[in-house]
Amino acid sequence: MTIKSAYQDLEHRFQRMAVFGEAMSVLHWDMAVMMPPGGAKPRSEQLAAMRVMHHAMMVDPAIGDLLDAAEAMPLDDWQEANVREMRREYIHATAVPSDLVEALSMACSDCETTWRTAKKDNEFKAVLPEMERVLSLSREMGEAKAAKLNCGLYDALLDQYEPLGKSxxxxxxxxxxxxxxxxxxxxxxxxxxxxxxxxxxxxxxxxxxxxxxxxxxxxxxxxxxxxxxxxxxxxxxxxxxxxxxxxxxxxxxxxxxxxxxxxxxxxxxxxxxxxxxxxxxxxxxxxxxxxxxxxxxxxxxxxxxxxxxxxxxxxxxxxxxxxxxxxxxxxxxxxxxxxxxxxxxxxxxxxxxxxxxxxxxxxxxxxxxxxxxxxxxxxxxxxxxxxxxxxxxxxxxxxxxxxxxxxxxxxxxxxxxxxxxxxxxxxxxxxxxxxxxxxxxxxxxxxxxxxxxxxxxxxxxxxxxxxxxxxxxxxxxxxxxxxxxxxxxxxxxxxxxx
Known part of the structure; x- marks a missing residue:
């Protein structure tokens, strides 16, 4: 494989993953706007399955090899920045095992559903057990990413939303x-x-x-x-x-x-x-x-x-x-x-x-x-x-x-x-x-x-x-x-x- 085709392969792979992300955004929108209450459990399972599939595509070892090849070639400014952002996403993804991705996705969907009722009823204790699980899994994810990014736990989670952000x-x-x-x-x-x-x-x-x-x-x-x-x-x-x-x-x-x-x-x-x-x-x-x-x-x-x-x-x-x-x-x-x-x-x-x-x-x-x-x-x-x-x-x-x-x-x-x-x-x-x-x-x-x-x-x-x-x-x-x-x-x- 030539270096040029390595970069083209990366573009193709990330385009497919982006389309997955677009589909998930619409499913999440539907859950918040018009999904009937009875759809909560199946929707949690759907989103979890899609996140695991998305994660599997991102952590394919071939992507690491392709990134190494693309980083070694002369690229224009936009392509170089694109490879840099690909590398960042790859680091975040490979830091976390797929079972943690699935567990956190399910926990978040379940907790969000419970929160909607607990908020109306002013019952923090009702959502506390599920929130404890979300926090525990989020901490586990943060620790895994912190080890890969060589930073603190909080900064690793912050980096998901604000790249290079530091507490x-x-x-x-x-x-x-x-x-x-x-x-x-x-x-x-x-x-x-x-x-x-x-x-x-x-x-x-x-x-x-x-x-x-x-x-x-x-x-x-x-x-x-x-x-x-x-x-x-x-x-x-x-x-x-x-x-x-x-x-x-x-x-x-x-x-x-x-x-x-x-x-x-x-x-x-x-x-x-x-x-x-x-x-x-x-x-x-x-x-x-x-x-x-x-x-x-x-x-x-x-x-x-x-x-x-x-x-x-x-x-x-x-x-x-x-x-x-x-x-x-x-x-x-x-x-x-x-x-x-x-x-x-x-x-x-x-x-x-x-x-x-x-x-x-x-x-x-x-x-x-x-x-x-x-x-x-x-x-x-x-x-x-x-x-x-x-x-x-x-x-x-x-x-x-x-x-x-x-x-x-x-x-x-x-x-x-x-x-x-x-x-x-x-x-x-x-x-x-x-x-x-x-x-x-x-x-x-x-x-x-x-x-x-x-x-x-x-x-x-x-x-x-x-x-x-x-x-x-x-x-x-x-x-x-x-x-x-x-x-x-x-x-x-x-x-x-x-």
């Missing part, structure tokens, strides 16, 4: 924000008290009207319904693949903004997927560059753009058409609503000032649980203590406390830090974009995301995984991630004259 780099960033937050939060609350509360819109907000409104906003930001869907689920999420993006939302008749902003957030994810390079579809280098960048794309839409004065001015008319003319929908009042800061129990509903506290709490707790410094049975109490320390509030139930998020119950350990890393990256990217193109903010005032989306397509989406996160951020903004950009954004938005 040693995250710790000072999060500690700095935790120290920054108390005084800044108090200053914002004091300013809001001086300014007075904004007028609140009159509920109810019929779900059928909300569905029409969220579709209208999704189209405005550039989401293509020719290659995407918008559905409802217990927890908003985005999945699918290029050509078939699927986003979900939940609606509350007493608060239209929850559903609306969740759709804007998930549209940011979907736009990223829809904008990935066509030439490298179903190749590792054509995939999104880790979850910190992915979260930056959702938050640049939801927080940076859709809560800007410019966009709110356009949105006010759409809200009035949907729900009737109200003083609450006047642009100035609406803007004050959208940047209203109030410590709350629910992460997905949190404002951008307090949101990082939710992530910091989860990050600290999952590290303690994974490293054996805390028992899982103590999670509810530790959660409540952490919320009190960081935000001065204590959840009244575990439903709005440690059971609110799906991630741990579905096996996503090491994922949470990417949310706040993404928020910080979003602030830095948006500043670079608006500095480079003044028409971005003018476009938002017209409800036109084309200028912003064009900049993101050029600097982020079209780059796929050609660069690592640091390199991609540096190329787009001129410097690596700088948490100061996020704090400057918060000061300007929340303590400025707005």
């Amino acid at each position: 040693a780099e995250i710790d000072p960033i999060f500690d700095d924000y935790a120290a920054f937050l108390p005084d800044f939060l108090q200053a914002v609350l004091d300013k809001q008290a001086r300014d007075g509360a904004p007028v609140q819109a009159n509920a109810p907000f019929p779900v059928d009207k909300q569905r029409e409104l969220t579709r209208h906003f999704a189209e405005a930001v550039g989401f293509s319904f020719a290659s995407g869907r918008l559905d409802e689920s217990a927890h908003p999420f985005s999945t699918g693949y290029k050509g078939d993006s699927r986003i979900t939302v939940r609606y509350d008749e007493n608060d239209y903004s929850q559903g609306l902003m969740a759709v804007m957030h998930e549209c940011g994810h979907a736009l990223y997927e829809q904008g990935l390079p066509d030439a490298w579809h179903n190749q590792p280098v054509g995939a999104a560059r880790g979850m910190a960048i992915h979260e930056s794309q959702s938050l640049i839409v939801e927080m940076q753009a859709c809560r800007s004065r410019e966009f709110v001015g356009w949105a006010s008319a759409s809200l009035a058409r949907a729900f009737g003319e109200q003083a609450a929908f006047e642009p100035d009042n609406l803007y004050r609503q959208y940047i209203r800061v109030k410590p709350d129990f629910i992460r997905v509903d949190a404002d951008e000032v307090t949101y990082p506290a939710h992530v910091i709490l989860r990050y600290r707790l999952e590290k303690a649980l994974l490293e054996g410094d805390m028992k899982l049975a103590d999670l509810p109490g530790a959660w409540n203590d952490g919320m009190q320390k960081l935000l001065g509030i204590t959840p009244p139930t575990d439903t709005v406390g440690c059971m609110q998020d799906i991630h741990w119950y579905d096996g996503a350990w090491g994922y949470f830090p990417t949310y706040t890393l993404g928020a910080m990256t979003a602030a830095q990217l948006f500043k670079a974009a608006t500095d480079a193109d003044p028409d971005i903010e003018a476009g938002l005032a017209r409800g036109d995301f084309t200028p912003l989306l064009s900049w993101l397509r050029d600097h982020i989406h079209s780059q796929g995984s050609r660069w690592n996160t640091r390199e991609l951020t540096e190329r787009a903004t001129g410097r690596a991630l700088d948490p100061q950009a996020f704090k400057d954004h918060l000061r300007n938005r929340y303590l400025g004259d707005a």
